[in-house]
Amino acid sequence: MKMGQMLAVVLTAMVATCAAAAQVSGSAQAGASTQTQGSVQANKTGAQVGGSSSASASGSADTGAGNSTVNLSNGTAIDATLSRSLDAKSAKPGDRAEARVAQDVKQDGKVVLRRGTRLLGRVTQAQARTKEQSQSELGIVFDRAILKDGREVPLDASIQALAAAQSSAAVAAGSEGLASSGGATGAMSSSAGGGGLLGGATSTVGATAGTVVNTAASVGGNAGGALSTAASSAGSVGGLTSAGRLTSNSSGVFGLQGLSIDSAASSATQGSVIVSSTRNVRLDSGTQMLLKANGQAQ
Numbered sequence: 001m002k003m004g005q006m007l008a009v010v011l012t013a014m015v016a017t018c019a020a021a022a023q024v025s026g027s028a029q030a031g032a033s034t035q036t037q038g039s040v041q042a043n044k045t046g047a048q049v050g051g052s053s054s055a056s057a058s059g060s061a062d063t064g065a066g067n068s069t070v071n072l073s074n075g076t077a078i079d080a081t082l083s084r085s086l087d088a089k090s091a092k093p094g095d096r097a098e099a100r101v102a103q104d105v106k107q108d109g110k111v112v113l114r115r116g117t118r119l120l121g122r123v124t125q126a127q128a129r130t131k132e133q134s135q136s137e138l139g140i141v142f143d144r145a146i147l148k149d150g151r152e153v154p155l156d157a158s159i160q161a162l163a164a165a166q167s168s169a170a171v172a173a174g175s176e177g178l179a180s181s182g183g184a185t186g187a188m189s190s191s192a193g194g195g196g197l198l199g200g201a202t203s204t205v206g207a208t209a210g211t212v213v214n215t216a217a218s219v220g221g222n223a224g225g226a227l228s229t230a231a232s233s234a235g236s237v238g239g240l241t242s243a244g245r246l247t248s249n250s251s252g253v254f255g256l257q258g259l260s261i262d263s264a265a266s267s268a269t270q271g272s273v274i275v276s277s278t279r280n281v282r283l284d285s286g287t288q289m290l291l292k293a294n295g296q297a298q
Helices: 003-066 164-172 175-194 196-221 225-230
Strands: 077-082 095-102 105-107 110-113 118-127 136-145 154-162 252-255 271-274 290-292
Touching: 077 105, 095 110, 154 271
Parallel strands: 154 252
Antiparallel strands: 077 095, 077 290, 095 118, 105 110, 118 136, 136 154, 136 271, 154 290
16 A cells, blocks of 8 residues: 555544544533533422422411411400509500410410410500599500410400409518417417416417417418408409419409499490599509400400
């Protein structure tokens, strides 16, 4: 074979080899590009689906929370404590009223309002006692509850009974008087050591005094106690439990001299109206309140 022919064969082989290499490289690049684009698209699709599902779930949760209500049967009692003082002399319609649930409230065996739940409302009317106005008035309505998880739900509750704060109730029940009576009883007992008829008589007197003291202590601890009988509004029913809280069937005012709940003036719009013809209506922080649910709030 001549030299020219050999060079032609070699060049042809080289061209064929380069062409094959270029084809293989192009196929590889196309495959890689297709695979990469497919992966990216798949990832984007997955992200979109995941994001859409997450947003939908979140939206459902928010909607569910916003539509939550507290299902309380009409007449359900709510033991609460006033968190902010209210005074008819300084209060204005629209001022916030706030209380906290003192004991778990159960409905059909389930807790619907936990202890510590905030109850919110407002002052509907406030009238100080003056020369022209012989009666002081304070209207309060509670219409919302802030649950432990932060949700706000509607509530419709009126004040059925009021009582002095527990610390004041203890004093009104005669705890200080009982302590001094106990000291007198001890003195009587120690003087009984003289013996004879005088000693026996003194012992009898000491025992009798001790019985009176114990009876007074028992009455102070039982429902009603000294507080409900000493300073309760006309027509009041019930009183305090042994723990010093209002009983579930209490109605009226206990331990707050001169105050009463005007049921005739109370209404859905005005709420519960507390009145006094002897002084300005003032409810201190810590005042006990027995609220009554007026059915499910709308």
